[in-house]
Amino acid sequence: MNAALANAEQEIPGTFIFDGALAMRGYALNKMCYSFNEARNRAAFLADEDAYCELYGLDARQRDAIRRRDVLALLEAGGNIYYLAKFAGIFGLDVQDIGAQQTGVTVEAFRAKLAAAGG
Amino acid sequence: MARILGGIYTSHIPAIGAAIAKGRQGEPYWKPFFDGYPPVREWLDAVRPDAAVIVYNDHGLNFFLDKMPTFAIGAAPEYRNADEGWGLPTLGPYAGCPELSWHLAESLVADEFDMTTCQEMLVDHAFTVPMSLLWPEPERRPPVVPISVNTVQHPLPTPARCFALGRAVGRGIASWPEDIGVVVIATGGLSHQLDGRRAGFINREFDLLCLDRIATEPEALTRYTIRDLVRLAGSQGVELIMWLVARGALGGHVSKVHSHYHVPVSNTAAGVLVLDNEAA
Numbered sequence: 374m375n376a377a378l379a380n381a382e383q384e385i386p387g388t389f390i391f392d393g394a395l396a397m398r399g400y401a402l403n404k405m406c407y408s409f410n411e412a413r414n415r416a417a418f419l420a421d422e423d424a425y426c427e428l429y430g431l432d433a434r435q436r437d438a439i440r441r442r443d444v445l446a447l448l449e450a451g452g453n454i455y456y457l458a459k460f461a462g463i464f465g466l467d468v469q470d471i472g473a474q475q476t477g478v479t480v481e482a483f484r485a486k487l488a489a490a491g492g
Numbered sequence: 493m494a495r496i497l498g499g500i501y502t503s504h505i506p507a508i509g510a511a512i513a514k515g516r517q518g519e520p521y522w523k524p525f526f527d528g529y530p531p532v533r534e535w536l537d538a539v540r541p542d543a544a545v546i547v548y549n550d551h552g553l554n555f556f557l558d559k560m561p562t563f564a565i566g567a568a569p570e571y572r573n574a575d576e577g578w579g580l581p582t583l584g585p586y587a588g589c590p591e592l593s594w595h596l597a598e599s600l601v602a603d604e605f606d607m608t609t610c611q612e613m614l615v616d617h618a619f620t621v622p623m624s625l626l627w628p629e630p631e632r633r634p635p636v637v638p639i640s641v642n643t644v645q646h647p648l649p650t651p652a653r654c655f656a657l658g659r660a661v662g663r664g665i666a667s668w669p670e671d672i673g674v675v676v677i678a679t680g681g682l683s684h685q686l687d688g689r690r691a692g693f694i695n696r697e698f699d700l701l702c703l704d705r706i707a708t709e710p711e712a713l714t715r716y717t718i719r720d721l722v723r724l725a726g727s728q729g730v731e732l733i734m735w736l737v738a739r740g741a742l743g744g745h746v747s748k749v750h751s752h753y754h755v756p757v758s759n760t761a762a763g764v765l766v767l768d769n770e771a772a
Contacts, residue, residue, distance in 0.1 A: 385723050387690030392646040396557055407556050409577045445689070454687035454727070455551040455644055462578025467507070468759045472691040483692055490694035491755035 391453050399451020402439075405429035406456035415463050444471045494668040497539045497675050498749070499742050500532060501706060501735045501765040502625060504548065504618040504679040507758040509580045512624050528752030528764045529625050535749050535766050536626060542672035543589050544636045545596075545661060546619060547737045548679040549643040551576070553616035560645050561608035563657060565600070566638040567593035571615045583620045589635035592668060596637060599664035605657050613638060622679045634675075641737065643680075643730055651721065652714040654733040658740020665741065678738030680731025682753070683724075684760035693726045694761045699753060702732060703763055707748045710739045728760075735765075742769045 389395065396403075405426065408414040418425040426436045438446035442464070447457055461471050473483035508525070511517065517526040553576050555561065566588060573584040597609050615638060627633040639661070642648060649657075658676075665674050682699040685691055702725075705712050713736060721730045749766040756762075 384719065385690070387688045388685070388722060388727055389688050390646050390719075390722065390727075391644070396645050400557060403557055407552055410553060410575055412575060415577065444687075448687055453552075453557075453644060458686075459552065459577030462576075465579075467578070468686050472686065472759055475687070475689060475691045486692055487694065487756035487759060490692075490696060490761070492696045 389448050395451045396453070397451070399435075399453060401430045401432070402435045402447065402450060402452050403456040405431060406452070406460045409459040409463060418463065444475050494665050494670060494672045494674050496662060496665055496741060496743075496769045497541055497673045498535070498746070498766065498768040498770070499676045499678065499738045500622075500626065501678045501738060501763070501767075502532075502622050503681055503757065503760060503762040503764065504621045505757050505760050505762065506576075506578070506580055506617045506621065509583075509617055509621045509624065513581050525754045525757050525762055528754060528762075531750040531752075532626060532764060532766050535768070536675070539673060539675070539768075541634050541675040543592055543674045544634050544677055545639060545665065545674060545738075545741070546622070546636050546677040546679065547639045547641060547658075547734045548615075548618040548622075549731060549734060550640050551616050551618060552644065554610075554614040555640070555642075555644070557645060560642055561640070562642045562649050563605065564608040564610050564613070564640040565593060565597055566613040566636075566640075567597060567609050568611050568613060571613055571619070571636065571638060573616070573620050574614050576616055580617060583624065584615070586615065586619075586623065586633065587635040589637060593637045595668055596661065596664040599667060600657075600660050603660040603663065605660050613640070618679050622677060626677070639737065641734055643728070643733070646718070648718045648730060649733065650718060651716050651733055651736050654736040655710060655714045655740040658737040660740075661737065662741035676738045676741045678734040680734045681725070681729060682732070682761040682763040683726050683729040685726030686728055686759055688727065690726070692759060694755055695724055695726070695729070696755060696761065698724045699761050699763060702735070703751050703753060703765055706735055706739050706765060707746060707751075707767055710736065739767075742767060
């Protein structure tokens with residue numbers, strides 16, 4: 374089941390290649406996150422998360438990752454970062470917040486690393 | 493016959509849109525980035541394009557995984573922006589030029605680039621942010637033909653294919669019978685990675701090489717594979733393929749008007765480049 378992911382992570386460490394295998398695995402999760410383009414859907418999710426996940430047919434692994442707001446687990450469950458960004462947006466999290474979470478550092482440390490990359 | 497005036501290549505990071513909305517252009521974090529744009533607007537004031545072809549990638553506003561066109565072309569009288577879910581103000585609408593769109597669709601498909609045509613197409617930050625940077629005053633914006641390239645779901649079109657598409661776009665514009673000037677715009681890049689344990693990856697050396705090669709030797713960049721670009725520029729640094737489309741539309745010899753590079757803007761290395769197609 375993890376063949377595509379394993380290949381990609383072997384190829385380029387720490388990097389997902391969102392290909393057909395991941396796109397199939399994450400379809401329901403991504404479809405739910407795509408719905409968060411609309412304010413009324415974000416409100417419906419916040420009103421009853423479990424019911425909203427049920428409506429889109431997320432599997433147990435995806436629902437658990439949603440519950441924990443765990444970006445790496447969501448990616449491994451087939452989430453695509455562009456749709457997941459809409460999920461993160463519900464909580465006011467931006468790409469530095471989720472970058473820090475994924476790399477296990479504080480947001481300040483993540484920002485400092487980006488600034489240092491300017492050379 | 494329409495003339496291609498030149499190409500503009502620019503990053504499209506959503507945070508830029510937020511900074512513009514909040515009037516933060518002069519703040520210390522933002523000024524070094526926004527300082528890259530007055531020369532772009534000066535060039536636009538000088539060449540005054542009648543139309544713009546804008547090559548961008550949708551990030552899950554218009555297209556979902558149910559139907560994901562590799563290459564799509566807008567053919568609408570007007571393009572609307574909408575809520576992307578994380579708080580950018582909704583901008584636009586933006587005037588289209590559907591006659592030129594259909595001419596390009598005819599020309600591209602005859603040229604064996606089988607485009608998906610869209611009579612309705614919501615445009616996301618990858619379209620709106622560059623429009624705000626290039627033409628802050630909405631009334632000065634020329635009508636547009638948007639071309640969307642899939643960068644969401646692999647397989648993505650190869651750099652070589654994107655460059656070839658650009659060549660075909662150039663032939664299509666050149667065969668438009670009206671005597672108008674067209675600017676070709678690419679949005680995206682430069683190096684960045686949002687997802688995975690390598691999030692925050694930036695490759696200054698590769699970005700500077702790309703900024704140079706796009707102008708002088710774009711064919712060299714077409715030898716990379718998509719996997720190469722992911723490795724060298726990050727998962728989202730593959731947006732360089734939009735630059736290859738827009739570079740392909742220009743001639744072999746162009747003159748560099750302006751280039752600017754700044755790290756970081758949000759998680760991204762920001763680049764902007766202006767190439768004049770007629771001054772060479």
